[in-house]
Each structure stands twice: as structure tokens, then as C-alpha cells.
Amino acid sequence: MEEKKVVKVEDIKKEAEEKRCPVQRALFYVEEFLKGPMCGRCYPCAFGSYEAKVRLLNITEGKAREDDVGALRRIADEMLISSFCKKGKDTARFLLEWLDSGVFQEHINGICPDAECVEYIRYWIIPGKCTNCGKCKRVCRYHAIMGQTRKHQFSTGYLPYEIRDRRCTCCGDCVDVCPTGAIVVIQRKTGEAVKGEEEAVAR
Structure with missing residues (x-):
């Protein structure tokens, strides 16, 4: 029986950093996190990650609303405080790091500075x-x-x-x-x- 490869959140972040746009980085990371490392044992991380994916898709697809950025920050803050494990807390830190770039708000205004969306x-x-x-x-x-x-x-x-x-x-x-x-x-x-x-x- 083939042993399942363990995917680390650090490896996903490293791969996400290859993208120019912070929004694309965040979306890639969250999608990969949901596929592998997320265990789903605590609600803030499980539900928060799924909601973050929906909000990030809204932004990358040009359907962003003003409250999407605020919602992403709320999700990350709650995950940072309430997640049981380091994986959830690290995910929250990564999201906050990308949110602090200021690029998310530019997407709300209709501009992708890195021309990747x-x-x-x-x-x-x-x-x-x-x-x-x-x-x-x-x-x-x-x-x-x-x-x-x-x-x-x-x-x-x-x-x-x-x-x-x-x-x-x-x-x-x-x-x-x-x-x-x-x-x-x-x-x-x-x-x-x-x-x-x-x-x-x-x-």
C-alpha cells in the first residue's frame, strides 16, 4: 500500500509565493490547504477556510464587494485565536500577511497591480x-x-x-x-x- 504523502503548510506557502499577486497567492494557498493539511476538527479553521475560498474567488473573478476584504480579515483573526492546531494558526498568519499588502483593496477598486487576475x-x-x-x-x-x-x-x-x-x-x-x-x-x-x-x- 502506497504511503500517503504529508503536505506541510510551509510547502504550500512556498509554492504560493511563486505567484505575483497576493490575492492569487492566498487563493492558491487556501485551495491547497483544504485539499490536504486541514483536518477539519475545529470549526473556526474548517468553516473559515471554506468561507475564505469563496471570498477570494469573488475577488479574483471580479465580483468583489467592499465587505470581502473585511470578512477575510475577520476569518483570519478568528482562526488565529480559535484554531486548535498550528496549521490553522499558520494559515491565519499567512492570510493576514497577504491582506496587509494593500493589494486586496485595489482589487475592490477594479485593479490588479500585478496583472495576474x-x-x-x-x-x-x-x-x-x-x-x-x-x-x-x-x-x-x-x-x-x-x-x-x-x-x-x-x-x-x-x-x-x-x-x-x-x-x-x-x-x-x-x-x-x-x-x-x-x-x-x-x-x-x-x-x-x-x-x-x-x-x-x-x-
């Missing part, structure tokens, strides 16, 4: 920099890019490339293959470029 960002092709080479369209697995590939370098009259927002998953494959840096990530709310050409702003 896909509901807060979109990809945009800068018309003046796009050469209609077609590399982005060929690499897109979701058929989110439309336009015509330029057959000859100096040909004109081809439809410019555009990204269909509803199909785009913000995977980043198109950014990686674009030879001219014509694809940038922008904040949905402000139109401010967050990756690539800093001066590029959606019109």
Missing part, C-alpha cells in the same frame, strides 16, 4: 506596431485573434489584427511570439499598460 486585465494589439506577420494568430489556441496575414512586406489593405476579448484567456502565448512587442497587457478599468510598452494605452 484575468478578470481585471485584457490583451491589446498596438495597431502602429503590428506588422500583420500572423505569428500571434497561429499560436493562439483559443482562436481569439482575428485579422489578415500580410503576404508581402510592403503590401497594404490587410485587416489589422485584433484580440477578441471574450475568447482571450490571457495565457500570454501571443506576447511571447510577437517580434515587434505590439501586444501589451492593460488594466480593463483604466486602460493603463501593465506589461510590455509602458506608454501604450488603449484608446
